[in-house]
Amino acid sequence: MAADASAATVRSQRRLAVLGSPIEHSLSPLLHNAAYTTLGLPWQYDRAEVGSGELLPFLQGLGDDWLGLSLTMPLKREVIAYLEEVTPLVDELQVANTLRFASGRSSGTRVLQGANTDVWGIEQALREAGIERLESAEVIGSGATALSSLRALADLGARSVRLHARTPEHAGELVDRAADWGVTVDVVTLTGGELALTAPAVVSTLPAHAADAIEPRLSSAGDVLLDVAYDPWPSTLATRWQAIGGTAVSGIEMLLWQAVAQVRFFVFGDDTRELPDEPTIVRAMRAVLPPNGMPPGDLPRP
Template sequence: MMPRQLAVWGDPIAHSKSPRLHAAAYGVLGLDWDYSRRQVDEVGFVEALAGLDRSWIGLSLTMPLKEQAHRAAEVRDRYADLTGAVNTLLLSDRIHGFNTDVGGIVDALAEHGLDGLGRVRIVGAGATASSALVAAAESGADTVEVRARRPERAKGLVELGERLGVAVTAASFDGAFDGVDLTIATLPSGTALEESVAAGLGDAGGALFDVAYAPWPSALASRWSDGRPTISGQGMLLHQAVRQIRVFLHGDQTVALPSEADVIRAMRAVL
């Protein structure tokens, strides 16, 4: 029987927890699938993808490959179309692209009772900010403020907000911060903001959902106001992986896995 292969690709990739998460899930599901990791950069992506044979079920993509994966996909789900980013490829008769980061954020927020939101602040305007904006809209936000060192980079987020029916504004880190229900920080791990900026965000930021999770607490979480929840990106990592496995098994990230609660417990145990 032909082996069934999957992998996570990115650059760097040695730190990825995806192989442990997927192996734990496949064990519960009784799937004899091999999930590995491979360092692939932007230059080598197209050649690496073309070199896969019929034993391959799909791929997880991390930075910096999400835009390349979006271009490679022949069919895309709604979240991929909205964000311009694909983190999951299903390799069947056609290449299907999915963005499970959006649902991963939504599921992680709901797990902490953070839905039905009104006003949300997104810190950062990079690639992950688009997924954060769609997730905020899915979680009930009607107003989103983007704060970034270069607010001009948020033009695409303002336009995306119009498509979503969400009022999006963009500003720099200068000036006062109005109160919000939730802050979603999308900055790379290890990013340290100026003390005055971190203090302002923490004092008026509501709950904090930080996509970073190593090290934890992040620099921003360490500065958050006492009594306000701070949630690491491990929840997003877990739930986006659950949705990836749904894609690999069902071709649909909304169709639950068999014994999904048991699967999630096994995955959480290896985080």
């Protein structure tokens, strides 16, 4: 398959990694190495502990054998200052979870390219659950993942979103960004206890256990919850959701699909260009994921 991606960069040995803190239980190496093995590429993808404020020294210490990096928060925002070429989505959101070292026009130079694959990962996770189009949706949480969720929901056709935020006064940026996409956001205060959710799709962007106090109430059986927190799985929120007839989707699905787009970006420099025989690659990536969420005791990070 690698022959279809003809650049010399693709055929040579390259290094990649996911950065963050903590990062020791990340599933990203499993996903990426499965993809590169299936593609026949001699690439090695690892993980590296890099905290806030440590990104630039790490980048400056990398050799020419490095091809790309996956980034977790808060590095997704910190990297923006160092990127020289970005996809339209990164330019729009000012959030990048993917960095690629490309050859510059001058000999010996490297250009830092950035992409955001989180949005597409959320979209694909919802599509896999049967959500192709929708007019309304709900988002729980108001951080960086909420921004990507709003963009994904807009791409799926949503024109109104109810946003549940612990501190509604901090959600102004989300409201303004969504307005640019033709989406009206109604911000309400998130508290524990019973929570009526009336849209056919809900994305919870809260970290692990942060949604444990929520008692969901659905408008109809079959409503879909994408819970980006997948350790442990099923989460308390997902268990309650399923008990009242809803469909709960693990954040592992989002992780899988955003990784597929990252592989595209590392191979082609284009996160929208499909890989050779991509369904086979996706199956290989899915096969290395733990069944039914995470094994007890494992606490992976995106």
